[in-house]
Amino acid sequence: xxxxxxxxxxxxxxxxxxxxxxxxxxxxxxxxxxxxxxxxxxxxxxxxxxxxxxxxxxxxxxxxxxxxxxxxxxxxxxxxxxxxxxxxxxxxxxxxxxxxxxxxxxxxxxxxxxxxxxxxxxxxxxxxxxxxxxxxxxxxxxxxxxxxxxxxxxxxxxxxxxxxxxxxxxxxxxxxxxxxxxxxxxxxxxxxxxxxxxxxxxxxxxxxxxxxxxxxxxxxxxxxxxxxxxxxxxxxxxxxxxxxxxxxxxxxxxxxxxxxxxxxxxxxxxxxxxxxxxxxxxxxxxxxxxxxxxxxxxxxxxxxxxxxxxxxxxxxxxxxxxxxxxxxxxxxxxxxxxxxxxxxxxxxxxxxxxxxxxxxxxxxxxxxxxxxxxxxxxxxxxxxxxxxxxxxxxxxxxxxxxxxxxxxxxxxxxxxxxxxxxxxxxxxxxxxxxxxxxxxxxxxxxxxxxxxxxxxxxxxxxxxxxxxxxxxxxx
Amino acid sequence: xxxxxxxxxxxxxxxxxxxxxxxxxxxxxxxxxxxxxxxxxxxxxxxxxxxxxxxxxxxxxxxxxxxxxxxxxxxxxxxxxxxxxxxxxxxxxxxxxxxxxxxxxxxxxxxxxxxxxxxxxxxxxxxxxxxxxxxxxxxxxxxxxxxxxxxxxxxxxxxxxxxxxxxxxxxxxxxxxxxxxxxxxxxxxxxxxxxxxxxxxxxxxxxxxxxxxxxxxxxxxxxxxxxxxxxxxxxxxxxxxxxxxxxxxxxxxxxxxxxxxxxxxxxxxxxxxxxxxxxxxxxxxxxxxxxxxxxxxxxxxxxxxxxxxxxxxxxxxxxxxxxxxxxxxxxxxxxxxxxxxxxxxxxxxxxxxxxxxxxxxxxxxxxxxxxxxxxxxxxxxxxxxxxxxxxxxxxxxxxxxxxxxxxxxxxxxxxxxxxxxxxxxxxxxxxxxxxxxxxxxxxxxxxxxx
Numbered sequence: 001x002x003x004x005x006x007x008x009x010x011x012x013x014x015x016x017x018x019x020x021x022x023x024x025x026x027x028x029x030x031x032x033x034x035x036x037x038x039x040x041x042x043x044x045x046x047x048x049x050x051x052x053x054x055x056x057x058x059x060x061x062x063x064x065x066x067x068x069x070x071x072x073x074x075x076x077x078x079x080x081x082x083x084x085x086x087x088x089x090x091x092x093x094x095x096x097x098x099x100x101x102x103x104x105x106x107x108x109x110x111x112x113x114x115x116x117x118x119x120x121x122x123x124x125x126x127x128x129x130x131x132x133x134x135x136x137x138x139x140x141x142x143x144x145x146x147x148x149x150x151x152x153x154x155x156x157x158x159x160x161x162x163x164x165x166x167x168x169x170x171x172x173x174x175x176x177x178x179x180x181x182x183x184x185x186x187x188x189x190x191x192x193x194x195x196x197x198x199x200x201x202x203x204x205x206x207x208x209x210x211x212x213x214x215x216x217x218x219x220x221x222x223x224x225x226x227x228x229x230x231x232x233x234x235x236x237x238x239x240x241x242x243x244x245x246x247x248x249x250x251x252x253x254x255x256x257x258x259x260x261x262x263x264x265x266x267x268x269x270x271x272x273x274x275x276x277x278x279x280x281x282x283x284x285x286x287x288x289x290x291x292x293x294x295x296x297x298x299x300x301x302x303x304x305x306x307x308x309x310x311x312x313x314x315x316x317x318x319x320x321x322x323x324x325x326x327x328x329x330x331x332x333x334x335x336x337x338x339x340x341x342x343x344x345x346x347x348x349x350x351x352x353x354x355x356x357x358x359x360x361x362x363x364x365x366x367x368x369x370x371x372x373x374x375x376x377x378x379x380x381x382x383x384x385x386x387x388x389x390x391x392x393x394x395x396x397x398x399x400x401x402x403x404x405x406x407x408x409x410x411x412x413x414x415x416x417x418x419x420x421x422x423x424x425x426x427x428x429x430x431x432x433x434x435x436x437x438x439x440x441x442x443x444x445x446x447x448x449x450x451x452x453x454x455x456x457x458x459x460x461x462x463x464x465x466x467x468x469x470x471x472x473x474x475x
Numbered sequence: 476x477x478x479x480x481x482x483x484x485x486x487x488x489x490x491x492x493x494x495x496x497x498x499x500x501x502x503x504x505x506x507x508x509x510x511x512x513x514x515x516x517x518x519x520x521x522x523x524x525x526x527x528x529x530x531x532x533x534x535x536x537x538x539x540x541x542x543x544x545x546x547x548x549x550x551x552x553x554x555x556x557x558x559x560x561x562x563x564x565x566x567x568x569x570x571x572x573x574x575x576x577x578x579x580x581x582x583x584x585x586x587x588x589x590x591x592x593x594x595x596x597x598x599x600x601x602x603x604x605x606x607x608x609x610x611x612x613x614x615x616x617x618x619x620x621x622x623x624x625x626x627x628x629x630x631x632x633x634x635x636x637x638x639x640x641x642x643x644x645x646x647x648x649x650x651x652x653x654x655x656x657x658x659x660x661x662x663x664x665x666x667x668x669x670x671x672x673x674x675x676x677x678x679x680x681x682x683x684x685x686x687x688x689x690x691x692x693x694x695x696x697x698x699x700x701x702x703x704x705x706x707x708x709x710x711x712x713x714x715x716x717x718x719x720x721x722x723x724x725x726x727x728x729x730x731x732x733x734x735x736x737x738x739x740x741x742x743x744x745x746x747x748x749x750x751x752x753x754x755x756x757x758x759x760x761x762x763x764x765x766x767x768x769x770x771x772x773x774x775x776x777x778x779x780x781x782x783x784x785x786x787x788x789x790x791x792x793x794x795x796x797x798x799x800x801x802x803x804x805x806x807x808x809x810x811x812x813x814x815x816x817x818x819x820x821x822x823x824x825x826x827x828x829x830x831x832x833x834x835x836x837x838x839x840x841x842x843x844x845x846x847x848x849x850x851x852x853x854x855x856x857x858x859x860x861x862x863x864x865x866x867x868x869x870x871x872x873x874x875x876x877x878x879x880x881x882x883x884x885x886x887x888x889x890x891x892x893x894x895x896x897x898x899x900x901x902x903x904x905x906x907x908x909x910x911x912x913x914x915x916x917x918x919x920x921x922x923x924x925x
Contacts, residue, residue: 137572284576292893357697380653
């Protein structure tokens with residue numbers, strides 16, 4: 001069994017990360033009834049004997065003593081991390097796995113990447129090495145950050161670079177929260193595009209998320225519950241936005257519901273690696289099957305169902321509805337419509353009481369309405385994990401490598417150009433040591449190239465299919 | 476003579492477990508509708524072939540379990556032990572911590588060489604436990620990374636270490652509509668490599684077995700377990716003891732050797748398909764009766780029309796008239812030409828069955844005598860609760876269309892260079908791909924021109 005390490009950077013990264021660890025504990029508590037530290041737990045947690053003050057060797061097997069998250073918390077201001085360390089999760093984090101500063105990055109990518117990057121490089125490398133040493137077989141780093149700010153965006157992508165240098169064999173999955181159009185950080189387009197260049201070059205897979213989509217999902221759930229349309233009661237802990245049953249007892253803060261969605265995304269993504277199933281789908285398989293060309297590694301994700309009703313018998317009609325929903329516009333975690341764009345590849349990871357025939361039936365049913373690229377007409381990767389998420393009997397995570405990410409990138413580029421043409425706020429960046437105008441031009445050029453690659457693929461959509469001629473053998 | 480089974484990857488291990496289950500439940504189940512002496516002889520032969528006797532009761536399967544990640548093997552070992560009827564040797568397994576990521580190159584070029592010694596040590600130990608080693612039976616899928624890539628490497632190692640032993644690869648063809656996106660690449664690489672080292676490839680297609688589960692077995696929500704149990708039943712019908720040399724002789728002492736001798740006369744033609752009838756849900760068995768003439772007629776038409784199961788057979792397809800000189804290109808395309816066929820019959824009144832219809836020369840290519848091209852093994856001991864059971868192992872054009880389809884899709888993807896960077900980073904280059912495509916186009920051409 002392999003281990004994964006979560007690196008949460010910046011305010012957004014740490015707030016999402018906090019929800020992730022909370023829900024991860026909840027998930028394992030639901031499955032692990034005997035309190036034995038098993039391999040599934042070890043993928044995200046260490047088991048420490050507290051008597052030796054946390055410095056002793058890890059206790060493998062045997063009863064759970066004290067679980068510590070395999071995480072690195074990084075923020076250039078103290079507020080968020082301090083709150084986590086005073087909250088109900090304080091014992092889950094190793095106090096040595098933190099890197100904080102006081103003044104923040106001022107929403108400036110250059111401050112995060114060049115200034116703090118340089119300053120904290122050694123410290124970060126040392127702490128990363130420590131976490132890696134505690135892993136028997138480290139498979140993947142998960143970076144959680146936002147693109148629009150300074151720390152998450154700048155320092156986060158600096159860490160991404162570092163990971164590639166120091167741990168080239170370990171996968172780098174990045175969960176990036178993209179800024180919305182009405183973002184109140186004026187420089188967010190600069191920060192995002194500068195960060196995009198790093199993601200293009202150094203990440204294995206990127207899961208882009210947009211706050212607007214999360215917000216709409218949260219609203220949708222509220223409406224469904226409050227409208228009384230649902231005959232029976234909704235199971236509270238099944239809501240994809242809920243913290244019910246977890247350690248968090250304080251009043252939920254506004255972003256918690258949205259962050260829970262991202263936390264659930266990561267839990268579902270890693271479920272088949274942690275738990276058993278009839279068709280396992282490990283993280284390295286996700287990267288292998290969904291990335292046909294190195295730079296096209298942006299995966300649009302969707303989670304269904306958003307909630308479960310309390311009635312136990314689920315007719316297969318509802319199961320099929322789950323599959324249909326996964327492809328609908330309003331379940332995607334970014335504002336995109338994969339159904340009307342071109343699929344390069346698609347992965348379906350099903351959890352719970354679902355069998356291969358249900359999977360096949362739904363793929364057959366949905367296939368005709370989806371457009372796949374000509375050289376990958378059967379581009380489906382599937383996985384079946386027997387353990388469902390908390391509160392559900394089954395669930396589905398869909399990951400799509402689809403050209404529908406293009407509009408998000410084009411919008412980002414447009415917002416960038418609006419500022420850049422007027423050279424607005426540029427001096428804040430250029431005054432940082434190591435930052436030059438070329439950083440900007442290279443970044444926008446990298447983004448343009450990426451958009452062009454998607455354009456070329458879109459151009460093939462719907463055209464006549466000409467299969468290349470096969471090798472001829474002399475008879 | 477004993478057979479050592481090597482289970483590779485998730486698929487190989489899940490199926491292997493069901494195979495040993497099926498073999499065990501067959502010998503422990505109903506006593507087989509034959510004489511007590513016959514039944515005991517069958518029991519002993521099966522035990523010796525597939526199991527090792529230990530003092531402490533439950534027989535131990537002669538198997539080596541290989542996977543690059545631990546979850547499936549640990550599940551398989553514990554499920555077998557729980558059955559109480561048999562188990563695996565707790566040391567005969569090899570696993571690592573991180574899987575092959577559906578990457579054939581990772582399985583073949585990285586995991587293979589790295590773990591060769593450890594894996595071959597386990598195989599050697601199992602081989603040494605056999606009084607007489609009858610050969611190796613490997614189970615793997617083509618679509619993934621371990622079964623396919625590491626499986627191809629291990630097969631090569633088996634060939635190098637045991638140059639005179641028979642190697643039969645049981646290969647699972649994935650569902651046509653993807654389980655794994657790069658399954659066609661992995662399949663092309665696997666098949667072309669296996670063709671060099673293996674004696675024969677016995678193929679099961681997921682799509683076909685799935686249909687059998689749906690239409691013949693009436694299973695509503697089909698799981699991989701159901702699929703694997705049908706596959707295990709079909710394999711059991713071939714590998715359980717049989718009389719190969721006529722009534723009165725003992726059970727065959729060389730099952731794999733006999734299989735190869737009858738079915739693989741030429742190294743260019745190694746693809747074997749398997750059909751088994753009847754196939755139905757267990758609770759319907761009590762209400763059904765079968766006649767040998769009926770079963771034989773159906774089986775023959777399934778062969779000629781390339782039907783995958785007993786339902787939906789196309790009765791319009793007929794072999795060309797003997798004596799008329801129709802060049803091979805003019806034969807009706809849906810007529811399935813055979814190189815060699817083997818029919819295995821088990822159950823009541825088996826010795827009176829007339830198999831003349833299978834010796835019709837028009838079924839076969841011209842280069843073997845029909846007497847040599849067709850063989851029948853008959854056993855009075857019934858198999859797995861079926862009063863009468865007939866299996867056909869065929870070296871024919873059965874797999875031509877599926878093979879052509881896989882190669883076509885892989886070529887299509889290859890032309891766009893998609894996913895190639897994932898393979899080149901582990902040492903499989905474009906030229907290697909081209910070599911594999913060439914090998915398989917050659918095989919396709921050979922089978923087409925029968």
